[in-house]
Amino acid sequence: MTPATLPAAGLVTVLADERKSATVTDWGGRIGWLVGLALFVALVYWLMREGWKWRGTLQSDLPELPSAPEETGPAKLELSGRYHGSTTAGQWLDRIVAHGLGTRSRVQLTLTDAGLEVERPGATDFFVPAGALRGARLDKGIAGKVLTEGGLLVVTWAHGDKEIDSGFRSDHAAEHTEWVETLNHMINDTEGAR
Template sequence: MLWTGVFAAFVLGTYLLMWRAWKKRGRRQAGLPAPADAPADLGTPLLPTLTGRYFGSTSAGNWLDRIVAHGLGTRSAVEATLTEKGLRVDRPAAAGFFIPAADLAGARFEKAAAGKVLPEGGLLVVTWTLGDTRIDTGLRSDHVADHDAWVDAVTRLAAGDAPALTGTKTGTNSITSTNQEGTQQ
């Protein structure tokens, strides 16, 4: 009985310390501005909505430095919509947010974000700027094959070359863009 009590006290103490560290990190990040709210008119979607998991946001390039301010560290299911105006992230477990197209820096494949490790290339990471802070946000689609189209579309949108959805081929989307001369790429 004594060992059970000691073990329960140890587990409770560990959770208490983790909770205090989470709150302390939130206070340290209190100067981070709140993410934007989505505009009433998002415009035309560039890709079908990504449904899957939101793994959290971290300081860019540091997959263990989770951003907890404004609920950005809360893991959740996600529905992400990419339009020419930016990226809307809707989460049932936390407040959704919007990343304006001007704040997007790009997207890439990773295997880890916010302390979560997945198979090589199993995570879609969107890099963006919030105030003066560069942030990596980790998403994983229910259909990992969609990640290629998302990386391409977000990268083009971040570069100011908004891709256009041209149709569907066997479940994946074909994305094209128009260069300055008006020809499709």
Template sequence: MSLTSYLDLAEAPHSAPVTHVGDLVGWVIGILLVIALVYWLMRQGWNWRKTVQSGLPAPAAVPSRTTETILETEGRYAGTTTAGDWLDRVAAHRLGERSLAELTLSAEGLKVVRPASQSFFIPVGDLRGARLDKGIAGKVFPEGGLLVITWQLGDTQLDSGFRADRSSDHDNWVTAIEVLIKAHDKVTEEDKNDHNVEGA
């Protein structure tokens, strides 16, 4: 091809890319509406859960002071469900909100301090057990990567999940909680027996 042909080709008119701004705006608005609808449905479902669970009593407030600390750790609070059902998330009293958390175990029970949400306290008499698990409230962790504590709130047993910053601490927590529960049950049984003897 000659130089003249190249010059003629370069000077020939080129079609500019066509941008359909109206179509693009329509797509963006449609996507935003779908996102807003999904968010609204999620909020409605969450509010419905709160209404259904409104009979659940509020957990105890964190005491200002307790006896000597047995164990403490920092990590993430993964949520609370009804015991045995890892998908039945509890929305009442903000128990279902995931957050950072500080756990402190003492002879009186377990303090759950959540700086960005509602803190609560589980008295030792309401502790029912502890185990390692891999999922709660729809969130999945590696095998054994979750500390699940079972406790009583009113007439309902709950499971609360925690992931310590050092997951190697989980075994120590399971052992300490189980030992504390057994010690409390033993003292309670002895007190009951002493009361029966005095009343005889």
């Protein structure tokens, strides 16, 4: 007899006979997959770290970053915010990692007649002399960070024979316009004096 021709009581008995108990969890298989996944994640992390170190090796021709002189004069502008990294000027995806320039951090910028002082807690501080400043603009992105239009202050400066774009974001984005105007005015005055 088929289940269709059985009376209702018989149908329940046939269906109950067809049920099977749940399979027991294969702990060995699950643990194997978890170990394999953990090893894969560790491999990817290690490859990313090696790539970062290799990029730093390729950029080892970049000279050491200058430090601020003892006397820089009174501050024209100050900014507290975030440092998002540096790239080769005009190439917003070509990140520079040598000498800690690729390390994101909090930042305290101070602009004086002597130049731009970049203080970064937990990362290397550096100083950009006024004669090395090349320009400032508002932009929307730099390697690894994309914001709304005009959300990033990008300062272009010369270091050795390379021009560098460094990206900053103030805690108060309204300050960016004043920084661009002041920096570009200062750069034009410096170039006019040469």
